[in-house]
Amino acid sequence: KQKRPRIIKTETPVIRDVAFYQDVVNGLTSEPKQLQSKYFYDKEGDRLFQQIMNCSEYYPFQCELEIFSQQTEMLANVIAKAGATADLIELGAGDCTKTRYLLAELVKMDTDFTYLPIDISENIIDFLNAQLPLDIPGLKVNGITGDYLQMLGRAADHSDNKKVVLFLGSNIGNMSPGEAAEFCMNLRQHLKPGDLVIIGVDLKKKPATILAAYNDKAGITKEFNLNLLRRINRELGANFEITQFEHYPVYDPDTGGCKSYLISLKKQQVMIPCVDGSTWINFEENEPMFMEISQKYSIKEIEELGRNAQFRPVANFFDNKGWFMDTVWEA
Numbered sequence: 094k095q096k097r098p099r100i101i102k103t104e105t106p107v108i109r110d111v112a113f114y115q116d117v118v119n120g121l122t123s124e125p126k127q128l129q130s131k132y133f134y135d136k137e138g139d140r141l142f143q144q145i146m147n148c149s150e151y152y153p154f155q156c157e158l159e160i161f162s163q164q165t166e167m168l169a170n171v172i173a174k175a176g177a178t179a180d181l182i183e184l185g186a187g188d189c190t191k192t193r194y195l196l197a198e199l200v201k202m203d204t205d206f207t208y209l210p211i212d213i214s215e216n217i218i219d220f221l222n223a224q225l226p227l228d229i230p231g232l233k234v235n236g237i238t239g240d241y242l243q244m245l246g247r248a249a250d251h252s253d254n255k256k257v258v259l260f261l262g263s264n265i266g267n268m269s270p271g272e273a274a275e276f277c278m279n280l281r282q283h284l285k286p287g288d289l290v291i292i293g294v295d296l297k298k299k300p301a302t303i304l305a306a307y308n309d310k311a312g313i314t315k316e317f318n319l320n321l322l323r324r325i326n327r328e329l330g331a332n333f334e335i336t337q338f339e340h341y342p343v344y345d346p347d348t349g350g351c352k353s354y355l356i357s358l359k360k361q362q363v364m365i366p367c368v369d370g371s372t373w374i375n376f377e378e379n380e381p382m383f384m385e386i387s388q389k390y391s392i393k394e395i396e397e398l399g400r401n402a403q404f405r406p407v408a409n410f411f412d413n414k415g416w417f418m419d420t421v422w423e424a
């Protein structure tokens with residue numbers, strides 16, 4: 094057996110994002126192993142997520158698009174009612190396909206507001222800053238790149254304007270229920286009485302429907318998960334053998350937790366290089382790596398979430414199937 098060199102100098106790329114490196118190494122050296130789903134969204138991840146939104150099985154996107162395109166005026170009225178100059182902050186804006194309806198309506202209604210999209214993908218924010226003012230003349234856009242939990246404070250302290258915070262697409266599902274409760278309380282701290290939040294929630298429904306949304310036949314969700322391993326190879330110079338990991342999603346109707354794992358198909362070692370010596374990660378055969386939670390809620394659970402964070406319920410918007418809800422709370 095060959096001796097492994099402790100310091101590997103050759104293939105080590107310059108680590109551009111130290112937080113990414115640290116989170117990956119921490120997650121893979123903890124027990125059980127895990128990665129953070131916010132890192133799915135590099136350029137390739139953005140592209141794969143676009144494809145997921147076009148999958149017939151992935152209903153949350155279609156449902157919320159229906160709400161935003163069919164009930165635009167009612168949504169806009171909830172926001173415009175206060176009349177004051179507003180900051181419309183969107184956490185995890187993505188390409189903002191759904192929000193565009195609302196933005197166009199608010200501009201049409203002559204509402205005085207600035208749109209502040211926040212997204213972890215720099216790629217997406219550059220696109221929004223350039224494209225949105227062209228698509229919606231008169232719209233003021235000030236996009237910010239970053240982790241939305243970190244950037245929320247910056248966006249909220251941006252001005253004394255009335256705040257409307259959008260947190261759509263079931264992004265809240267990527268937190269555990271405990272983290273979501275903490276997040277809502279945190280969010281409330283950044284807001285003043287009269288400020289609004291609109292949260293997109295994927296509701297509990299037939300378990301097979303939910304599971305299928307995270308296990309599409311075309312295998313795009315599988316690629317979406319595997320792309321994070323590829324990203325770690327690309328950006329951190331690791332040597333994951335992508336074919337030796339299997340996508341395994343599960344839905345637990347008791348808890349409403351839809352979780353995805355990558356399962357190691359064999360006993361194997363993965364190396365993550367670093368200038369002061371690389372880290373070796375040992376996988377057992379069939380060892381799971383936790384990738385993502387997409388939590389589903391009941392209407393009652395969401396009402397409780399808002400109440401516990403000192404929000405007042407204002408309105409709920411549903412798609413025709415009643416599978417998805419955009420809930421409006423007032424601080």
Ligand code: AVJ
Nearest residue numbers: 145262263264266267314387
């Ligand atoms: C963008 C977080 C809402 O959890 O449903 C889609 C991401 N993951 N398919 C979700 C996702 C797998 C999505 N969110």
